[in-house]
Each structure stands twice: as C-alpha cells, then as structure tokens.
Amino acid sequence: MNKYKVDLHTHxxxxxCGDIEMSPENIVKKAKEKGLDIIGITDHNSTKNxxxxxxxxxxxxxxxxxxxEVTSKEEVHCLAFFENEIxxxxxxxxxxxxxxxxxxxxxxxxxxxxxxxxxxxxxQINWLLISALDVSINQxxxxxxxxxxxxxxxxxxxxxxxxxxQLGFVPTDVNYDALxxxxxxxxxxxxxxxxxxxxxxxxxxxxxxxxxxxxSITTAFQMNDKSFKEVALALKGIDGxxxxxxx
Amino acid sequence: xxxxxxxxVSDIIDRLGLKLESGQSGVNREIDGGYVSDLxxxxxxxxxxxxxxxxxxxxxxxxxxxxxxxxxAVILVKGFKPDxxxxxxxxxxxxxxxxxxxxxxxxxxxxxxxxx
Numbered sequence: 583m584n585k586y587k588v589d590l591h592t593h594x595x596x597x598x599c600g601d602i603e604m605s606p607e608n609i610v611k612k613a614k615e616k617g618l619d620i621i622g623i624t625d626h627n628s629t630k631n632x633x634x635x636x637x638x639x640x641x642x643x644x645x646x647x648x649x650x651e652v653t654s655k656e657e658v659h660c661l662a663f664f665e666n667e668i669x670x671x672x673x674x675x676x677x678x679x680x681x682x683x684x685x686x687x688x689x690x691x692x693x694x695x696x697x698x699x700x701x702x703x704x705x706q707i708n709w710l711l712i713s714a715l716d717v718s719i720n721q722x723x724x725x726x727x728x729x730x731x732x733x734x735x736x737x738x739x740x741x742x743x744x745x746x747x748q749l750g751f752v753p754t755d756v757n758y759d760a761l762x763x764x765x766x767x768x769x770x771x772x773x774x775x776x777x778x779x780x781x782x783x784x785x786x787x788x789x790x791x792x793x794x795x796x797x798s799i800t801t802a803f804q805m806n807d808k809s810f811k812e813v814a815l816a817l818k819g820i821d822g823x824x825x826x827x828x829x
Numbered sequence: 830x831x832x833x834x835x836x837x838v839s840d841i842i843d844r845l846g847l848k849l850e851s852g853q854s855g856v857n858r859e860i861d862g863g864y865v866s867d868l869x870x871x872x873x874x875x876x877x878x879x880x881x882x883x884x885x886x887x888x889x890x891x892x893x894x895x896x897x898x899x900x901x902a903v904i905l906v907k908g909f910k911p912d913x914x915x916x917x918x919x920x921x922x923x924x925x926x927x928x929x930x931x932x933x934x935x936x937x938x939x940x941x942x943x944x945x
Contacts (some may be wrong), residue, residue: 720888
C-alpha cells in the first residue's frame with residue numbers, strides 16, 4: 583500500500599473570496615511544489631471549475647477530487663465529492679435549483695470566474711455563490727449519497743459556518759464519510775474535547791483561498807492507488823487502508 | 830405598571846397570537862425571559878432556564894438544546910415550520926414549538942413588552 587499526501591479543501595477564482603491568483607495552473611503547480619498527491623476542488627456552491635483543474639492536473643500526475651463546499655440552510659459548510667461527470671453535473675443542477683439568486687456585488691465580494699486552462703474567462707457567475715441553499719444538511723447529505731458521493735462537514739472546529747457553531751453539536755443521524763478539521767487545531771486535542779466524535783474519521787485541510795495556503799496542512803491517506811474508490815475505502819478504513827492527521 | 834408573574838407558554842400563545850406547532854403537553858411551562866439567536870452553539874452557551882427561544886432554525890438539534898437548557902418554548906419566526914423530526918422531538922420532550930409570521934425583531938419586541 584502507498585501513502586499519499588492529501589488536501590481536500592481548495593478554492594479557485596470561482597469562489598468570490600478566492601484570490602485572483604487561484605487559477606488552475608497556479609493551484610496545480612503549487613500543489614506539486616508542496617508534494618501533494620490529491621487535492622479537492624471545493625468552491626462555494628459550485629462545481630464549475632472542477633473539470634479544468636482536472637484537465638491541467640493530468641499533466642502533473644496530480645489527482646483532483648471534484649466537488650464543492652456546500653452551504654446548508656442552517657449555514658453549515660459541507661464538502662461534497664463525486665466520482666463521475668454525470669453525478670457532478672447532476673449535483674450542479676441541484677445547486678442551481680436550491681441556491682437563491684442574489685446578485686453578486688463584485689466590489690464587495692469579489693469576482694466569481696469560470697476559467698479555461700489558459701486563464702481565459704469562460705463564464706462569470708452573476709448570483710452570489712456564498713449564500714445558503716434552501717435545503718437542510720440532512721437533505722444535502724441524502725442527495726450527495728444518492729449520487730454515490732462523499733459527504734464531509736467542513737472545518738467543524740471553527741466558530742463560523744461549522745456544524746458545531748450552527749447546530750451546537752454534531753447530529754448523529756446524518757451519515758458522514760469523515761469530519762474535517764481546520765489547520766488551527768490538533769486532532770487529538772479536538773477529540774479529547776469532543777469525545778462523542780472519537781469514532782469518526784477525521785481529515786484536516788487547508789481551506790486555501792490564497793495560493794500560498796494550498797497544502798498548508800495535509801492528511802495522509804494509506805491506500806492502494808490514487809482513485810475516488812480508494813479514497814472512499816480509506817475513509818472507511820477498509821482492509822488496512824487508513825487516514826491519518828499529522829500531529 | 831402591571832408586572833406579569835408566572836407567565837405561561839399558553840399565555841403568550843393567546844396574547845401574541847402564536848400558533849402551536851407541537852409539544853402541546855408543555856403549554857403550562859412557566860416563562861422566565863427570552864433569548865434570540867440562530868447559532869445553536871450560542872444558545873447552548875448563553876441561554877438560561879425558562880427562557881423562550883426565538884429562532885429561524887428548524888433542525889432537530891434545536892429541541893436537543895432546548896431540552897438541555899430547560900427552555901420554556903421555541904418560537905419559529907417568519908412562518909417557518911419545524912422539520913418533521915424536530916416536531917417529533919418537541920412532542921417527546923414536552924417543549925412546545927410555536928410559530929409566527931412575524932420576523933425575529935417584531936416578535937422579540939412584542940415578547941419584551943409583555944415579559945419585561
């Protein structure tokens with residue numbers, strides 16, 4: 583089995599808060615420079631830059647996990663990832679359907695750009711991507727799993743937009759593939775404070791909005807190869823595969 | 830000034846025209862003030878026993894926290910209805926969930942007037 587360096591939470595120029603330097607080429611090059619094997623592309627409530635990232639990453643032997651950082655109606659941020667184009671498209675449709683169409687003010691929030699690999703602007707999203715969907719965290723989890731995706735509440739230790747800040751505690755009737763911690767805590771210390779979560783699989787990611795943050799914290803995945811299926815099995819800890827936060 | 834002591838959940842239902850969504854068995858719970866917040870972590874840390882909680886959150890966790898803090902009732906604003914499992918837990922805990930078409934500012938003002 584091999585050990586891979588993974589950072590599953592990265593924003594691109596599509597996220598209004600994502601720096602303009604977060605282009606596909608820049609992100610991929612920085613990820614390689616940091617020795618990463620897999621990165622997750624997780625813009626706010628949109629998957630539209632995932633394919634261009636994958637396209638660029640192919641030339642660099644970097645795997646892209648394609649998804650989004652979804653905002654539930656409780657304003658909980660959750661990562662969602664999909665294996666195939668069909669499911670990714672289906673989820674994009676779901677996002678379009680459930681995100682309120684509030685006009686983006688680029689001066690306040692920043693640009694929301696879909697780009698090609700040469701950094702040409704393909705599309706500018708006019709409605710604000712950082713608002714909340716009109717569906718609950720439970721409904722989103724259901725949708726993600728109906729599409730055979732992975733569902734991971736984001737930065738659960740943070741005081742804003744996390745499952746803990748919004749819902750007080752992690753509801754146990756939702757099916758999580760893992761829980762994500764920000765780079766501001768140490769996993770063992772977090773678990774000591776939240777013992778009821780001890781049995782969950784944890785990942786830790788950078789939530790990079792600026793190029794130098796890519797891979798600023800990583801999670802080690804022990805598994806057979808770089809593939810969506812192996813990532814899913816590693817999160818479940820199947821047959822010797824495992825996921826390890828750095829201490 | 831008339832000071833209303835021992836205000837019950839049923840009293841605020843009548844006086845503010847609230848709708849009882851669930852938790853009928855708890856309408857005799859006594860009210861001691863109110864708290865307005867949509868962050869459940871904040872309510873968990875800062876609400877006090879006997880308060881009425883005004884929120885727009887309809888997740889089941891609302892009831893777990895209302896029960897933990899021994900709150901008198903929950904008022905959902907802007908016409909929101911409790912999620913099915915929230916209503917169910919409200920029944921089980923005997924903590925009423927009430928609803929109003931008012932927004933949080935309006936209902937908090939009215940509540941303050943009758944509870945101050």
